[in-house]
Structure formats: structure tokens, C-alpha cells
Amino acid sequence: MTTYHLPGLAAAATLKIDRWGLAHIRAEGLHDLFFAQGFNAARDRLWQIDLWRKRGLGLLAADFGPGYLMQDRAARLFLYRGDMAPEWAAYGDDAQMICTAFAAGINACVDQILAGKMPLPAEFAALGTQPAHWAADDVVRIRTHCLTRNAASELARAQVLALADPDTDLLRVPLNPAVPASEWAVNAGAGLPAHALAVFELATAPVTFSPDRLAAGLDQAARWSRVDPRKTVVQAPSMEGSNNWVVSGARTASGRAIMASDPHRAHAAPSLRYMVHLTAPGIDIIGAGEPSTPGIMAGHNGHAAFSLTIFCADQEDVMVYDTAPDAPTRYRHCDGWEKMQTVTEVFAVRGHPDQRLDLRFTRHGPVVWEEPGRALALRTVFTEPGTAPYMASLKSMRATTWEGFKTAVDTWGAPSVNLVYADVTGDFGWQAAGYVPIRDGWRGLVPVAGDGRFEWQGFLTASTLPRLDNPAQGFVHSANEMNLPPAAQAGPAIGHEWFMDQRAARIAAALGARDDHDLASSTALQTDTGSPFAARLIALLPQDAPGRDLLALWDGRSEVESAPALLYEVWLSSHLRPALLDRVAPDPDLRRFLVPGNVPVVTELLEGKHPALAARAGLDAPGAQDALLRDTLTSALADVTGRFGTDPTAWRWGDLHHGWFDHALTPLGTSFDLGPWPKGGGNTSIMLAHHEASDYRVRIGASVRMVIDLGDWDASVWINAPGQSGMQDSPHLADLAPLWAAGEYVPLAYSAAAVEAVTVETITLLPG
Structure with a gap:
């Protein structure tokens, strides 16, 4: 047993670490509980959360030099700068106390490390830096690590409309509900450069390291002002999504409800998510959150279970201004001119004097691009109080009734989410939550003029958004699909850019197909590798296409051991979609906005549902589509044969498709990446395992998965990949990754007896 004496702790607290790295934290009061949570987060993930904090507050250059100055400036444009009283109030009466305690716990761990009583994470030593102390405000003022919405898509759509037409843009992202052609009359994006949102992309980008960037001099700072084109050139909606569902006791074998949750995000080492168990008088919660944030966002409290997916509401608008020729900081609004607010900030820069840089803001938000006569600002809910990502969970995670839960999330600002809930009394439901701007006269799909014609008229909140x-x-259930009921579609525009609906449809079909659901059926559904498009695309192949016979016998599941899955996935990703886009958009300036090509729209195009696009691709000519399908499958067959040999019985999808977890320091020659692990699934399966054709590494999908048995809590299961810890010498750095890759789970111990049975290490925290 390890013991630490920590100033700021009122009474003893314990951390029982189970065999899978989950910390079960027990304290005598709320302050000490969240103090201990902060300490534990720093114990396991200090490099990660320290980097997140410095990125979000715009403090990177102080540690890493001039190559990070422009990213610091970009981040500070999007910090919350409003009154802290309504900010704290949005998250609950005790939110400020909780965040103060959480920050104090992190600082207590930092002090132990700086005093040599705990190990310094290897990344600090590799870069010659040290962890910093936190303030309570740091937990909530940072907005740039939140999932963003469609600002980049608005700009990309303006680019496509300048080069082609709205039908072509559907290959980038389909719109649901569809919009009339008159919508594009509001477009103010004509002539904007493709990089006009580079500052926003930089503000929300992860921190990257390279020898050149670390060695940059002050005269080179401006060079590091755009995100790598590989991450921004497509400007398509992120593949990050999620699945969740609740099955009521009326449809389960046990008569108890089941809740399943698997949020999809970009994979990294360490994991974005962190599992924790928090117990004190009046509170006993367990589940997943982010290590930099107190509480949890998905899990259960011994009475109710809850989880979330992204509800694709539109929370951003790109605003374009005419600026005065003789005064570029003045912009036209209504019948006159307004002056931008200029804030001069001081930036510490390693090895150089402090730098002073100007930040400019219009009435709508931060200015992210300027040229003579024009400027562009981003209007976003991030500037509103109550929009720190997931922080309203501090209220909702403690709700024990459906009505109380819905009340708690009415101040859920960002990101906009689908929340599902169930409790042991039998109540269950779905609630959309988030601050959704009310727009009058436009739908938020293209940049608009900032001259006063396009103003938000307040917000929809959970109480005025749909629910069941x-x-x-x-x-x-939810899976980021378009789930607006007709009444909501008839009101103010909520959103039009959703993820493909087929994943949600497969979930709904499976849930509605039986009345004897159990934990095993939900874990099987979470790890379902079937493609909803495979059979449809294979049915279109001409009979004489080489390789068709192998695909025709396939069940459409991209399992690790599957040979047909290997051929199909390579055909779709590396051959069919690229060839189709070459036909639709031979102009590379247009094609770069459309790649890789939306799979549902590609499928529908080939099925004859988009005749204008088919004509643009030349597929309306007799035999042209058959030739495209035959030629691309022939190329895919040669590709797979060249890589894996001529014997299809030896092919395995998992030989190409690998789980992989990138570490930020790998470009510096470290060996901190984790992987590979053979991985099933694909870009359209319920078990999302998103890859790019460049290397087929799985970089987006579920890291955390949970399936919770309401009432028999200890029967619940979970997994988090690659592991719970971010410490390079921890046994929990990557111990869960092989299980995750195989679709397996570990027990989610909850009762005191179950926790004791799986505890392998106890850490005792005592007052200083």
C-alpha cells in the first residue's frame, strides 16, 4: 500500500486500483472526493492533461518555443471571456467547489512529482519541461477541445459551390432534411480562400511535435500558423460519432433495463477517455469521462444509467464582413460601422522575450481572417456561459429520476448531444440537449454576411428540443443519425449535416427484433462489424467482374479473419471511391473537398438515385457504370493479390486493418506509439473502425465501451483502449488493447465486495 500526505485534503481518502487500471475512489465528502479524482487523474495522465491545459489556454510557446506561438494565439481567441457567475451556475450550485477541489488535487500530485516523491512522466523528461499548476477556472474556460460543428463545412460548401453545384457537394456531406435551391442565395462565401478558417483549425488541432517546429526561431513563428493539410484539406465532417441505447426491462430476459454506450473519437495514446469510480456519502458513480474534467459523462450512479452521443445540431456560423478601406478594424453592421474590439495579450516564449499579439473580436465572435476590405469571424456557442464541454454532467450524473435528469440538462450547452437514460424504477428516455441557435431566414449551411441581416434569436435548449x-x-437509441421528428423539422433549423443513418437503422432493427435482450446481445451489437452498404454495392457488380464470386458469398461482416472483407474494403476505399471522384471532379481543386466521398451517396449514385451526379461522372452512357465497377474491382483484386498472395484462403482483413494509437512525441524519434492489433469493422459498421486508404490503420472508433445492467450493477462490463494509464512504465498503458481489438470486455466492479475482489493496489491519501 502506498500513502501520500497531501495539504488541502480534509480527511483520509483511498484509491483502489483494480486489475484493469480503474481507480475506485472513496472519500468522506464531496470536496475530498473530487480532490482525490484530480490527484488520480494526474497520477495516471499528467502529461496528457498538462498538454491539454497548455494548448487550451494558449501557453504552449512558453514550454516549446516560437513554433507554437501562432497556435497559442489561435487558442486564446476561443477562450471563454465572459462573466464567471453564470458560467459556474450553468453546471450546478457546487460546480465551482468541485472544480476548485479537482484542480487542487491535480496540483497536489504535481507538487509530489516536483518534490521527487512521485515519478515524472517520461514525456516531460524527453522535452525538458515540467508540469504546471491549475486554477479552477482552467477546467471550464477552455473551449477548443470540444467537438466543433459545421464552420469548416460551411466554408468547404462555398468552395464547392464556386466550382460545381449543390448536387456535387452531396458527395462531401448529404443534407437531411433537404433544403430548397433558394438557400444558396444567402451565400457570402464567394471568393473566400480555402484557408480562411485556418486559425480556427489551428485552435482546435491537437499539439504536434517535430524537430523543425521545436527548433523554430522567432522569425519563423508565422510559418507554424496552419494545420497540416492532411488534416484540413478535406474539410469534411469528422467521422467521430457514437452509439448508445437503452432497452427497457420489458424487452430483456432479466426484466432489468440495459444501457449500452460506445462513444467514437480519434484514437491516441493515451486514450481520450478515462474510467473512474467515485464514492462518498450521497454519491456513488462509475463510468467514463475525460481525465481533465471532474465527474463522468456516461455510466451509472447506482440508481440511474446515462450516456451520450453527438446530436448534430449546428452551433456555429461563419460571418463575413465588409471592412472600411481606410480603417480595417471597422466593419459594416446595419446602417453604420462598428469597431472591432482589440485585446492585446502577452505570450511567454521559451528562449525569447515575451511577445504581445492582438486579438480582434466583432459582436459575433473572434476574427479569424482578414484581407483589405473583408474580414471573417466565427460565431459559436463557445462564447456563451455554460458551454464548457460536458460540464453539465456534474448535475446530470447525480440525477436519480427521469424528470430530474431532464431538468439538469436544460443548461447543457456543448457539445450538443443525444442523451439516453434509464433507472431502476423502469423510467427511460431519450433527450436532445445543447444550445442550438435560433436562425430566422437561413439554415447555417454557408457563410453569411455579418451586417445584421443574419442574427441569432436566442437558443433552443433541452426543454425545447425533441425527447422520448x-x-x-x-x-x-442514437447513433448521430438524423432523428428529428416532423414537428422539429418544421420549426427553426436545428441541423442538416448528420452522420449516415444506416448505423442507427441497424441498431434499431436489432433492438426491435427480440424481447429477451441481455448483456451478451448488447456487447455483440456494439461489436457488430457488418456493413449496411456491402450487399447493395456487390449486387451492382457485373456478373463477369473478377472477384465477384468471392464477394457474392460473403455475409457483409468485416471480421478479422475474413478474406472477402479484405477485398471489399480495399475495393471501396482504394479503388471505387477514388475512381468515381476522379470522374465527378477531374479538377483537383474541386476533388480535394470531396474526398474520400460519402459512402451512402456513392452507393445511392450507383443505384441511380442521383442522376445529375451520374451524368457528371459520365455513368449515364450505356455500359459505363458496369465498366467502372468491373475495372475498379479488377484493380482491387490485383492490389490484394500483390500484397497478400494469390491464395484467397490465406487473406485476412486483420492483416491489413490494424488498431493503432499514435503518440504526440513519435515524430521526435520516441517509441511511444502503441499497436498494431488486428481489428475488424470498417468505416460504416456499428463497431466503427474508421481507416484511410493510405495505411488502413484504425484511428477513429470506440475506445471506451460499456454495457450496464440496471440493478445487477456488478454484472456490467467495459473496455477502454489502449489502457487506463498514460504512464510509460505502467502495466495499464496498453493492457486492454488486445481485448478491445478482439471485441472483448472486462467486469465493471461496483459494489464494495466486488471492488475488493478485483483490487490489486491501494493508495491512501492523508491530510498534509
């Missing part, structure tokens, strides 16, 4: 209360079908 104990629906008769006996389940609720």
Missing part, C-alpha cells in the same frame, strides 16, 4: 419519454417500443 418511456416510448412504447421499449427502447431508445
Whole structure:
């Protein structure tokens, strides 16, 4: 047993670490509980959360030099700068106390490390830096690590409309509900450069390291002002999504409800998510959150279970201004001119004197691009109080009734989410939550003029967004699909850019197909590798296409051991979609906005549902589509044969498709990346395992998965990849990755007896 004496702690607290790295934290009061959570987060993930904090507050250059100055400036443009009283109030009466305690716990761990009583994470030593102390405000003022919405898509759509037409843009992202052609009359994006949102992209980008960037001099600072083109050139909606559902007791074998949650995000080492168990008088919660944030966002409290997916509401607008020729900081608004607010900030820069840089803001938000006569600002809910990512969970995670849960999330600002809930009384439901701007006269799909014609008229919140209360079908679910009921579609525009609906449709079909659901059926559904498009695309192949016979016998599941999955996935990703886009957009300036090509729209195009696009691709000519399909499958067959040999019985999808977790320091020659692990699934499966054709590494998908048995809590299961810890010498750095890759789970111990049975290490925290 390890013991630490920590100033600021009122009474003893314990951290029981189980065999899978999950910390079960017990304290005698709320302050000490969240103090201990902060200490534990720093114990396991200090390099990660320290980097996140410095990135979000714009403090990177102080540690890493001039190559990070422009990213610091970009981040500070999007910090919350409003009154802290309504900010704290949005998250609950005790939110400020919780964040103060959480920050104090992190600082207590930092002090132990700086005093040599705990190990310094290897990354600090590699870069010659040290961890910093936190303030309570740091937890909530940072907005740039939140999932963003469609600002980049608005700009990309303006680019496509300048080069082609709205039909072509559907290959980038389809719109649901569809919009009339008159919508494009509001477009103010004509002539904007493709990099006009580079500052925003930089503000929200992860921190990257390279020898050149670290060695940059002050005269080279401006060189590091745009995100790598590989990450920004497509400007398509992120593949980050999620699945969740609740099956009521009326449809389970046990009569108890089941909740499943698997949020999809970009994979990294260490994991974005962190599992924790928090117990004190009046609170006993367990589940997943982010290590830099107190509490949890998905899990259960011994009475109710809850989880979230992204609800694709539009929370951003790109605003374009005419500026005065003789005064570029003045912009036209209504019948006159307004002056931008200029804030001069001081930036510490390693090895150089402090730098003073100007930040400019319009009435709508931060100015991110300027040229003579024009400027561009981003209007976003981030500037509103109550929009720190997931922080309203501090209220909702403690709710024990459906009505109380819905009340708690009415101040959920960002990101906009689908929340599912169930409790042991039998209540369950779905609630959309988030601050959704009310727009009058436009739908937020293209840049608009900032001259006063396009103003937000307040916000929709959870109480005015759609919900389902104990629906008769006996389940609720979400998977980022377009799930607006007709009444919501008829009101103010909520959003038009959703993820493909087929993943949600497969989930709904599976949940509605039986009345004896159990934990095993939900874990099987979470790890379902089937493609909803494979059979449709294979059915279009001409009979004489080489390789068709292998695909025709396939069940459409991209399992690790599957030979047909290997051929199909290579055909779709490396041959069919690129060839189709070459036909639709031979101009590379247009094509770069469309790649890789939306799979549902590609499928529908080939099925004849987009005749204008088919004509643009030349597929309306007799035999042209058959030739495209035959030629691309022939190329894919040669590709797979060249890589894996001529014997299809020896092919395995998992030989190409690998789970992989990048570490930020790898470009510096370290060996901190984790992988590979053979991985099933694909870009359209319920078990999202998103890859790019460049290397087929799985870099987006579920890291955390949970399936919770309401009432028999200890029967619940979870997994988090690659592991719970970010410490390079920890046994929990990557111990869960092989299980995750194989679709397996570990027990989610909750009761005191179950926790004790799986505890392998106890850490005791005592007052200083």
C-alpha cells in the first residue's frame, strides 16, 4: 500500500486500483472526493492533461518555443471571456467547489512529482519541461477541445459551390432534411480562400511535435500558423460519432433495463477517455469521462444509467464582413460601422522575450481572417456561459429520476448531444440537449454576411428540443443519425449535416427484433462489424467482374479473419471511391473537398438515385457504370493479390486493418506509439473502425465501451483502449488493447465486495 500526505485534503481518502487500471475512489465528502479524482487523474495522465491545459489556454510557446506561438494565439481567441457567475451556475450550485477541489488535487500530485516523491512522466523528461499548476477556472474556460460543428463545412460548401453545384457537394456531406435551391442565395462565401478558417483549425488541432517546429526561431513563428493539410484539406465532417441505447426491462430476459454506450473519437495514446469510480456519502458513480474534467459523462450512479452521443445540431456560423478601406478594424453592421474590439495579450516564449499579439473580436465572435476590405469571424456557442464541454454532467450524473435528469440538462450547452437514460424504477428516455441557435431566414449551411441581416434569436435548449419519454417500443437509441421528428423539422433549423443513418437503422432493427435482450446481445451489437452498404454495392457488380464470386458469398461482416472483407474494403476505399471522384471532379481543386466521398451517396449514385451526379461522372452512357465497377474491382483484386498472395484462403482483413494509437512525441524519434492489433469493422459498421486508404490503420472508433445492467450493477462490463494509464512504465498503458481489438470486455466492479475482489493496489491519501 502506498500513502501520500497531501495539504488541502480534509480527511483520509483511498484509491483502489483494480486489475484493469480503474481507480475506485472513496472519500468522506464531496470536496475530498473530487480532490482525490484530480490527484488520480494526474497520477495516471499528467502529461496528457498538462498538454491539454497548455494548448487550451494558449501557453504552449512558453514550454516549446516560437513554433507554437501562432497556435497559442489561435487558442486564446476561443477562450471563454465572459462573466464567471453564470458560467459556474450553468453546471450546478457546487460546480465551482468541485472544480476548485479537482484542480487542487491535480496540483497536489504535481507538487509530489516536483518534490521527487512521485515519478515524472517520461514525456516531460524527453522535452525538458515540467508540469504546471491549475486554477479552477482552467477546467471550464477552455473551449477548443470540444467537438466543433459545421464552420469548416460551411466554408468547404462555398468552395464547392464556386466550382460545381449543390448536387456535387452531396458527395462531401448529404443534407437531411433537404433544403430548397433558394438557400444558396444567402451565400457570402464567394471568393473566400480555402484557408480562411485556418486559425480556427489551428485552435482546435491537437499539439504536434517535430524537430523543425521545436527548433523554430522567432522569425519563423508565422510559418507554424496552419494545420497540416492532411488534416484540413478535406474539410469534411469528422467521422467521430457514437452509439448508445437503452432497452427497457420489458424487452430483456432479466426484466432489468440495459444501457449500452460506445462513444467514437480519434484514437491516441493515451486514450481520450478515462474510467473512474467515485464514492462518498450521497454519491456513488462509475463510468467514463475525460481525465481533465471532474465527474463522468456516461455510466451509472447506482440508481440511474446515462450516456451520450453527438446530436448534430449546428452551433456555429461563419460571418463575413465588409471592412472600411481606410480603417480595417471597422466593419459594416446595419446602417453604420462598428469597431472591432482589440485585446492585446502577452505570450511567454521559451528562449525569447515575451511577445504581445492582438486579438480582434466583432459582436459575433473572434476574427479569424482578414484581407483589405473583408474580414471573417466565427460565431459559436463557445462564447456563451455554460458551454464548457460536458460540464453539465456534474448535475446530470447525480440525477436519480427521469424528470430530474431532464431538468439538469436544460443548461447543457456543448457539445450538443443525444442523451439516453434509464433507472431502476423502469423510467427511460431519450433527450436532445445543447444550445442550438435560433436562425430566422437561413439554415447555417454557408457563410453569411455579418451586417445584421443574419442574427441569432436566442437558443433552443433541452426543454425545447425533441425527447422520448418511456416510448412504447421499449427502447431508445442514437447513433448521430438524423432523428428529428416532423414537428422539429418544421420549426427553426436545428441541423442538416448528420452522420449516415444506416448505423442507427441497424441498431434499431436489432433492438426491435427480440424481447429477451441481455448483456451478451448488447456487447455483440456494439461489436457488430457488418456493413449496411456491402450487399447493395456487390449486387451492382457485373456478373463477369473478377472477384465477384468471392464477394457474392460473403455475409457483409468485416471480421478479422475474413478474406472477402479484405477485398471489399480495399475495393471501396482504394479503388471505387477514388475512381468515381476522379470522374465527378477531374479538377483537383474541386476533388480535394470531396474526398474520400460519402459512402451512402456513392452507393445511392450507383443505384441511380442521383442522376445529375451520374451524368457528371459520365455513368449515364450505356455500359459505363458496369465498366467502372468491373475495372475498379479488377484493380482491387490485383492490389490484394500483390500484397497478400494469390491464395484467397490465406487473406485476412486483420492483416491489413490494424488498431493503432499514435503518440504526440513519435515524430521526435520516441517509441511511444502503441499497436498494431488486428481489428475488424470498417468505416460504416456499428463497431466503427474508421481507416484511410493510405495505411488502413484504425484511428477513429470506440475506445471506451460499456454495457450496464440496471440493478445487477456488478454484472456490467467495459473496455477502454489502449489502457487506463498514460504512464510509460505502467502495466495499464496498453493492457486492454488486445481485448478491445478482439471485441472483448472486462467486469465493471461496483459494489464494495466486488471492488475488493478485483483490487490489486491501494493508495491512501492523508491530510498534509
